[in-house]
Amino acid sequence: MEGGQESPEPQLPEISDQLFKACNDDYRHNAILRTGVTRFFLFSDAYMTAALKLFEQLNGDAYLANTLVYPLVFTCRHFLELRLKELICGLTYATTQSYTFSKVHNLEVLWPSFVQLLKSVDSDAPVEGETFEAVHKLIVEFNSIDPQSMSF
Numbered sequence: 001m002e003g004g005q006e007s008p009e010p011q012l013p014e015i016s017d018q019l020f021k022a023c024n025d026d027y028r029h030n031a032i033l034r035t036g037v038t039r040f041f042l043f044s045d046a047y048m049t050a051a052l053k054l055f056e057q058l059n060g061d062a063y064l065a066n067t068l069v070y071p072l073v074f075t076c077r078h079f080l081e082l083r084l085k086e087l088i089c090g091l092t093y094a095t096t097q098s099y100t101f102s103k104v105h106n107l108e109v110l111w112p113s114f115v116q117l118l119k120s121v122d123s124d125a126p127v128e129g130e131t132f133e134a135v136h137k138l139i140v141e142f143n144s145i146d147p148q149s150m151s152f
Contacts, residue, residue: 044082051075074152077107077142081149084110091117107143111136 054072058064085102088110092100095117104110115132118125126132146152 044079044086047075047079047082051079070152073146074149077146077149077152080139080142081105081107081110084114087114088117091121094121105149106147107139108147111139 051072054068054075057068084107088102089099091114092098102110102113115127119127
């Protein structure tokens with residue numbers, strides 16, 4: 001393998017293996033899987049943390065740059081989608097007292113929904129200006145490359 005890194009031997013599954021267990025003997029290796037729209041923040045935050053960890057691995061090695069780019073970009077895009085959905089969900093709850101979850105993946109659909117809801121909750125919200133324009137521009141760029149979160 002390039003870059004002087006050795007690939008670990010893959011472990012083949014055994015009949016007794018499980019993907020998910022109630023807990024491990026070593027509590028430090030336990031993760032609590034949360035589901036549901038009311039605990040949504042953990043999802044987007046997890047993808048942001050994973051993207052940052054992947055980015056930290058880039059050390060100028062061309063092989064790593066060419067192999068990590070796909071999971072890194074996918075993870076960043078997924079974070080962005082989930083964070084927009086989370087904001088939309090929270091703003092919807094603020095206005096209707098009920099949680100709804102959008103099944104849309106298109107960032108150019110999610111962004112205007114977020115902006116519209118933000119304006120409806122706070123008419124003085126700064127939804128215009130250089131920062132909002134910059135974010136919108138980047139969302140359009142990301143969406144043009146991966147409109148349904150399937151390209152990476």
